[in-house]
Amino acid sequence: MWVTVTVNGERFRRDVEPRLLLVHFLRDELGLTGTHWGCDTSNCGACAVWLDGEPVKSCTVLTVMADGHEVRTVEGLEADGELDVVQGAFLACHGVQCGFCTPGMLMTARALLDRNPDPSEEEIREAISGQVCRCTGYASIVRAIRWAAAEQARARTATDGVGQ
């Protein structure tokens, strides 16, 4: 059946089987391979993308369920050739080891900071608790998200002026 899905602001119209999972639609139909296909059982979170602004596991969403909806993937994080602050943070804090969990972690981190600009370590660990890093690099990932929060706060202060 024909679906129209907006991905990273661009509308894509495709004829898909109803059983096609969103993760495969993104990777195989649209070539957006930044979203990783991991455990296939909604456990690992490597396939996390945003659906209408909220992170979800795209291995457990049908493409037809996203018809008419908005999806954001890791490819949609950078703006005007500039990495998002969470991407910069993962680089700065060595939040990336093998990189397999990274796109999902980045999408969750961005969603967390949009809702809660100053999360505690516990809140960060809770936010990424549906995602598995098999390098076990959690300490660096948590540090990266804290770094991104601080960096955003610093940028805001610089923009708004002191005391804002």
Place this chain on the structure above:
Amino acid sequence: MQVPAPFEYERATSVDHAIGLLERLGTGARLIAGGHSLLPMMKLRLVTVDYLIDINDLRRELAYIRFEPDPARPRSAGPRAGRRQSVESRTGRSASDDEEPGREDAAGAGGPMPGASGVIRVGALTRHRELLEDETLRRACPIFHEAERVIADPLVRNRGTIGGALCQADPSEDLTAVCTTLDASCVIRGPQGERVVSMTEFYRGPYETAVGPDEMLIEIRIPLRPGGSSAYEKVGRRAGDWAIVSCGAAVWLADGVITDVRVGLAAVGPNTTGIPAIAEALRGRPPSEELYAQAGAIAAEHCTPVTDQRGHAEYKRHLAAELTRRTLRRAVARALAGGQEPLSGDGPGAP
């Protein structure tokens, strides 16, 4: 690669439309909401469907958390006392909708405090995250907030719904225990109209409910009685996992003595009665550690755990007793404090 068998897909435009489709398409049709139970089963080919009816567009009809005070027992005297009023928090569609000012105001101004009487109506399509974050529910039924914090993980909670969880009827599922503890009832609608069933009637056994092939669960009703509070605790192997054992307790007090108790256990066999033997043993007595231990012993007798990869049956029986003690202790403390005692472990998800 796990892929479901082929099926046809249709979106329902209303509850009546969905029921009409179920009636017309027969037993090969299934409803899908969050899909986080059904899709994995379809991928494993444990379930095959001919038609999938997507009800995610029915949020206006089916996604809400609504408190209705009991008109016979006004919460406070005043110009509006006795008049039937309803406080609704329409659950948000997206992160931005969730921050509508009306949502918080509604709960803050008129939400039920512990001790209120009335009913909370929860639409079947309300998602786990909305249940977790709803202030009305958190204040009136702390058990919901505590259970939702440990159901799956935040990403799954963004999709999964209360209706889907109850209808899946997984033997380790948490919300059946929560609804049992709160003595909730389920509203089922079909071509012949609506019926309201207790949790005992609703839950027929693992993966089996009272919802017929051409029916759907549309609402969960939670009665609120004065002087009560509740708590929930889960022991799992790791974050996001199913329970080894979960336990909910609700207690009601008047004049310093226990007037009623309900306990709901998950993952230790069918358990939807609230365990009346506990209420019989505790009723009319002032709360004490001895009573909590006695309640725990009764809970352990009234469950049927099996040894599996999550633990030995005897260990689970031990947990049933211990978790009953802990949740009962916490529920009593809350009830005595009139809801002033902070929820334990507040953090992520808490406003």
